[in-house]
Amino acid sequence: MRKIAVVEGDGIGHEVIPVARSVLEMLHPEFDFFPVEVGYGMWERTGCPCADKEIRELKGADAILFGAITTPPMKDYQSVVLRIRKALDLYANLRPVPGNGFDIMIVRENTEGLYSGIEEAGPDRATTLRVVSRHGTERIVRAAIRLARERSGLLTIGHKANVIKSDVFFRDICLAEAKAAGIPYNDKFIDALSLDLLQHPKNYNVVVTTNMFGDILSDVASYLVGGLGLVPSANIGDQYALFEPVHGSAPDIAGKNIANPIAAIRSAVMLLDYLGDKAGAVRAETAIETVLAQGIRTRDLGGSAGTQEFGNAVLKVLRQQM
Incomplete structure (x- = not known):
């Protein structure tokens, strides 16, 4: 059974990563998804944005689906992203x-x-x-x-x-x-x-x-x-792999259901390809393109669909494919 660590992070990560996770769950209900909390929100609560415990949890996953992280301009704040990249040696x-x-x-x-x-x-x-x-x-x-x-x-x-x-x-x-x-x-x-x-x-x-x-x-x-x-991205090392949208945490639009989840879904597509499920990766990407062709778009693309509405449309297409 594949173990997938899910890190929502901060800001719009709490909205776009659940959409991407839902896509993965539909294609692979047998995957073991488990949450890992890191980021600025965790720092506000505990005084530490990413501890050794979280690094150990991430190392226990076959792949990591990662959301956006807020990094405040403070001298004493440790960059979560940099720490994870170095701890897991995600060099590419x-x-x-x-x-x-x-x-x-x-x-x-x-x-x-x-x-x-x-x-x-x-x-x-x-x-x-x-x-x-x-x-x-x-x-x-x-x-x-x-x-x-x-x-x-x-x-x-x-x-x-x-x-x-x-x-x-x-x-x-x-x-x-x-x-x-x-x-x-x-x-x-x-x-x-x-x-x-x-x-x-x-x-x-x-x-x-x-x-x-x-x-x-x-x-x-x-x-x-x-x-x-x-735009998605993959962070690959010799032992570990983390997949995340390129965009930031966008706190100005967080919680408004207007963030575009496509980059997060495409990061899940890259995760599937990394795990060897090329067919599933193609199906998820095809579902995105089908929804866009239907004229369903988020505000940044000139449409009116919300984050969840776009995600639901992608899931609907995937159900029809299956």
């Missing part, structure tokens, strides 16, 4: 951007870079150490190479080696690995890449880059498919 952040005539996969290094967590702040200066290691770079580019080979596509390496020494290091390792693997590749400065990807998305297949650049680039790329409410 996969962010698919499929569209009309293009199918882009952004592969983001997920455990170092500007998210190293090595920081200090004083009255006159704050610093964050940007860590780019050989080990971290080799394993993320090798993950990207495997995807490029599976997809028979071009590997693009995004960097800022014209300015930043650590990006020279990252670029050179990526180029050497791609050359040794014998796959087609190129490299681009991240600012030029961001613009060209929007203008000519059909020219891209797999893009690999560092942590912060990957975070920004994937958010920018979501414009191609309708915004952050539609």
